[in-house]
Amino acid sequence: MPNAMLFSGFRLRDLQLKNRIVASPMWQYAANKGYPTDWHLMHLGRFADGGCGLVFQEGTSVERRGCGTTGDLGLWDDCFVEPLARIVALIKANGAAAGIQLLHCGRKARTRAPTQGRGYLARTPDIEDWDEWEPISASAVALKEGMPAPRAMTPGDIRAVVDAYAAAASRARRAGYDVIELHAAHGYLLHQFLSPATNRRGDAYGGSLANRMRLVIEIVDAVRANWDDAKPLFVRVSCVDGAGWSVDDTVVLSRQLSLHGVDVIDCSSGGLVGSPLPSHAAPDYGYQVQYAEHVKAHTGMPTAAVGLIVHARQAEAILAAGQADLILLGRELIHNPNWAIDTALKLGVDGAAANWPPHIRYWLERRASATPGFMPSTFAP
Numbered sequence: 001m002p003n004a005m006l007f008s009g010f011r012l013r014d015l016q017l018k019n020r021i022v023a024s025p026m027w028q029y030a031a032n033k034g035y036p037t038d039w040h041l042m043h044l045g046r047f048a049d050g051g052c053g054l055v056f057q058e059g060t061s062v063e064r065r066g067c068g069t070t071g072d073l074g075l076w077d078d079c080f081v082e083p084l085a086r087i088v089a090l091i092k093a094n095g096a097a098a099g100i101q102l103l104h105c106g107r108k109a110r111t112r113a114p115t116q117g118r119g120y121l122a123r124t125p126d127i128e129d130w131d132e133w134e135p136i137s138a139s140a141v142a143l144k145e146g147m148p149a150p151r152a153m154t155p156g157d158i159r160a161v162v163d164a165y166a167a168a169a170s171r172a173r174r175a176g177y178d179v180i181e182l183h184a185a186h187g188y189l190l191h192q193f194l195s196p197a198t199n200r201r202g203d204a205y206g207g208s209l210a211n212r213m214r215l216v217i218e219i220v221d222a223v224r225a226n227w228d229d230a231k232p233l234f235v236r237v238s239c240v241d242g243a244g245w246s247v248d249d250t251v252v253l254s255r256q257l258s259l260h261g262v263d264v265i266d267c268s269s270g271g272l273v274g275s276p277l278p279s280h281a282a283p284d285y286g287y288q289v290q291y292a293e294h295v296k297a298h299t300g301m302p303t304a305a306v307g308l309i310v311h312a313r314q315a316e317a318i319l320a321a322g323q324a325d326l327i328l329l330g331r332e333l334i335h336n337p338n339w340a341i342d343t344a345l346k347l348g349v350d351g352a353a354a355n356w357p358p359h360i361r362y363w364l365e366r367r368a369s370a371t372p373g374f375m376p377s378t379f380a381p
Contacts, residue, residue, distance in 0.1 A: 002350040005319040006312075006343060010053070010326065012263050012302070014230035015178050017054055017097055020319060021340045023047040024306055024330040025056040025101040025181065025236075027068075029113040034061070034074025036083050041090055047333055048094035049357055051340030054326075055096045057087065059103040059183050062168040063161065065134050066104035066189065069113045070127070075102070075168040081175050088176040094357050099179035100172050101236070102223075104161060106189030107137040107150035107198070120147055138192045138199040138206065138215075158205065158215060161189070166222035173228055180227060181234035182219065186271030187241075190216050194253070195272055197243035213253050217260055224261040234304070236266035239291035242276035247291060251298045258301050264326065266304040267292040283308055286318065293323035304328050312343040342378050 010017045023044070030039040040057070047055045060073040067074065074080055084100075091098040105111075110121050110133050120143075123130055135143075135150035136157055142149040153161075165182070172180055184190035192198040193215045199206050205214050220233070227233060235257055239250040254265045269288050270276040277283065288307030296303040305324035309315050310332045318324055333339055341360070344352035353361045368374050 002348060004316055004344075004347040004349050006316050006327065006347065007349050007352070012179075012232035015097060015232055018095065019051070019053040019340065020326050021052050021054075021315075021343070022099075022304065022326050022328045023052045023055040023096075023333055024328040025058045025099075025183075026330050026334070027058045027072075029069055029071035029115070031071050031073045034064075034067070034072065034076070034080060036073060036087060040073070040087055044087055045090045045094060046337040048091045048096035049360070050333070050336075050338040051344070051356060052096050052333070053340075054099055054179060055091050056099040056101055056179070056181060057084075057177075059101045059188075060084075060168070062102050062104055062164040064129065065109060065132060065136065066106070066161075066164070067133065068105040068108050068111055070121075071113060072105075075100075075171050076164060078171065081171050084172075085175040092176075092178075097178040098176065099181060099234075100175075100177045101181040101183050102165060102168050102172070103183035104164070104189040105135075106192045107135045107141070107143050108188060109133060109135040109150075111143075119144075137189065138201055141198045141200065152201070155203075162215070162218050162222050165219045166226045169223040169226040173226070173231075177231075179232050179234060180223060181236055181266060182216075182223065183236050184216050185236045185238040185266075185268045187238075187273075188271075190219070191238055191241070191245075191272060194249075195241055195243055195245045197241075197245075197272060209249060209252060213256060216253070217256060220257060220260045220262060232263040233261060234264040234266050235262050236268055238269050238271055238276075239267050239288075239295065240269050240276045241272040242270060243273045245272075247294050250291070250295060254295050254299045254301055258299060262301075264302045264304055265292075265295050265299070266306065266328065267295055267324075268306055285310065285314060289318055289323050293321075296322070296324060302326070306330070312346040315343070316347060336378065342376065345376065346379065 137150040292303040292305040306328040
């Protein structure tokens with residue numbers, strides 16, 4: 001397959017991606033008071049070194065009260081720009097574009113990490129700004145039965161959040177990121193405004209679909225005004241959430257986002273009140289690709305597919321069928337950070353080694369040329 005679409009490259013505004021393989025934002029719960037650590041350098045750097053065309057940093061909070069856990073990354077202050085710029089430099093030095101996902105957790109703030117059992121944190125004296133770290137949301141709808149409800153946001157809160165996204169976009173630009181993605185999925189604040197299950201407001205931000213989309217659109221406008229016109233903007237959406245938000249709603253939202261400067265819809269699902277899958281159904285390979293295909297077909301927008309995409313020919317078939325324009329991988333890259341290198345070889349891509357960083361290219365080409373019939377470990381029957 002000398003002309004594999006996975007390695008055909010993709011242009012978004014002035015950004016040319018070398019391939020269509022994207023490291024999805026993956027929460028690490030490893031930050032120290034919002035600051036990245038050496039773990040983040042290693043975690044993100046290996047995906048760039050492994051051949052991905054675009055590497056997304058995990059969801060990074062635009063407000064202190066928007067953090068989900070004590071280990072969340074932050075971009076609510078200028079002090080975060082320099083350490084994040086170090087991550088950007090490493091990603092780019094290894095041949096990938098650098099992306100950042102901006103988010104606000106809303107009612108999912110002040111929670112325990114998955115490895116700690118999830119659920120709300122108990123108050124502890126070592127968190128000095130506990131009272132400022134307040135769960136807020138579109139409406140006072142509890143995350144789960146028996147848990148305290150978040151505070152419904154005032155008009156002042158809404159303005160503050162819009163301003164926080166604008167400021168974070170400006171800082172992301174200064175840190176050198178190539179792409180911003182806004183997280184409007186998985187039950188976080190923007191999703192909480194979109195879904196009728198969590199948005200029960202009676203003002204201009206609640207009720208009708210147009211009103212529930214208002215905050216997302218205002219934030220997109222604010223981010224675009226503080227971003228670079230030459231750089232792309234993604235939005236991640238739960239195309240269905242199993243709680244009242246449908247794929248048809250996603251199409252309406254996507255068309256509006258396109259008019260406001262969004263370049264790609266990152267198509268996921270669920271996260272608000274559990275799984276959007278039918279009862280007792282387990283996810284299958286590529287189970288969310290249908291949403292990327294539907295949005296692309298009904299809007300003409302570029303889409304990104306995500307969700308149990310693990311095999312080289314599976315990913316190539318998605319692109320070849322026109323179901324999506326970009327392939328996002330998460331846990332499969334944790335399993336194999338060199339997935340892009342493997343895939344180029346498995347698909348027989350002409351000049352596959354050109355995608356590899358020079359130090360990798362030298363040693364792998366030397367091994368292959370010196371060993372007739374050599375087969376890497378991941379190719380074994």
